Amino acid sequence: MEEIFRAIVLGIIQGTTEFIPVSSTAHLRIIPALLGWKDIGAAYSAVMQIGTLVATLIYFRNDIINLINGFLGAFKKKDFLTNSESRNFILIILGTIPIGVCGLLFKRFIEGDARGLYVISAALILLAVILFIAEKVGSRKKDLSEITVKDGLIIGFAQALALIPGSSRSGVTITAGLFRGLKRDVAARFSFLLSIPAIGLSGLYELYKERDLLLNENLLSLTVATVVSGIVGYLSIAFLISYLKTKSNMVFIIYRIALGILILILLSQGILSNLE
Secondary structure (H helix, E strand, C coil): CHHHHHHHHHHHHHHHHCCCCCCHHHHHHHHHHHCCCCCCHHHHHHHHHHHHHHHHHHHCHHHHHHHHHHHHHHHHHCCCCCCHHHHHHHHHHHHHHHHHHHHHHCHHHHHCHHHCHHHHHHHHHHHHHHHHHHHHHCCCCECHHHCCHHHHHHHHHHHHHHHCCCCCHHHHHHHHHHHCCECHHHHHHHHHHHHHHHHHHHHHHHHHHCHHHHHHHCHHHHHHHHHHHHHHHHHHHHHHHHHCCCCCCHHHHHHHHHHHHHHHHHHHCCCCCCCC
16 A cells, blocks of 8 residues: 555656656655655656656647648648648657657666756756746747747757756756747647657656566556556646746746755755765
8 A cells, every 4th residue: 555655646746747847857856755765766757757648648639630630731742841730740750859869878877877866956946047047038929830940959959958857858848949939838838749759758668678677566556656647747737838828937947946955955964865
C-alpha cells in the first residue's frame, strides 16, 4: 500500500508540473527527498511521462488531426510551407531533432550529475529571469497559423535546454515562443504539440532500455504513477491554456525563484543532500 501511495503522489507531481513551467524534474527530485524517498531516477520519470503524453494526444486530438491532414494535403501539392498546418507539422518534427541529438550525446551527464540540486536550483532561477524578460519584450501578437519556419526552429532548439533538470520543457519553449512574438496561450499550445515526439520517444526508449528493472520490479507502481500523471496532466493542460489567455507567467516566475532559493537554503542547512 505504501508503494501505491508513493506512486500516486509521484503521478500527481508529474501530471501537475509537466506542463506548467515550473519543472517536473525539480519537483520529482525535491518532494521525494523531503519525504525521505530515494530519487526515482531519469528512467522511471521518462516512462511516467507517457501518461502525460497520452493526455496531450487526447487534449490536442483535433489539432493533431488538422496538422496531419494539412501535411498530407501539402504532400500532394508539393508545397509544404504555405499551409500553416503542414508547416507546423514539419516544424514539430524538425524541432524534435535537437533534443534527441543532445539527449543521446549528454545522456550520462543528464542522468547523473545534472540531477544535482545545485544544478536544479540554478536552472529554476535562471530560466525564471529569462522568462521574465520574454514577458516584457515579447509582442504577443502571433497566432498558431502565423508561426514561421524561423520561429519553429528557434523554439525547437530551445527545447533541447529542457534536458537540464530544473529548466522545464514547457518553460523553455514557452519562453522562446514569447521572444518570437507568440501569444502566451499560443506559445503554450505549440510547446505542448512540440513535446509529443520528444516525450514519446524518450519514454519508449527508457521503457525498452530499462525494461527488466522497470517492468519486473516496479510494474504496478509505475502503471499507477503513469495513469495518475495522465489524468492530472490533462487537467493541467486545460488549466494553463485557459490561464494564459488572460494572465501572464508572473506567478510561475515568482514561484520558480522562490523554489530555487528554498532549495539552496535547504542544502545549506543540510536538510537536503545535493545528490541522493
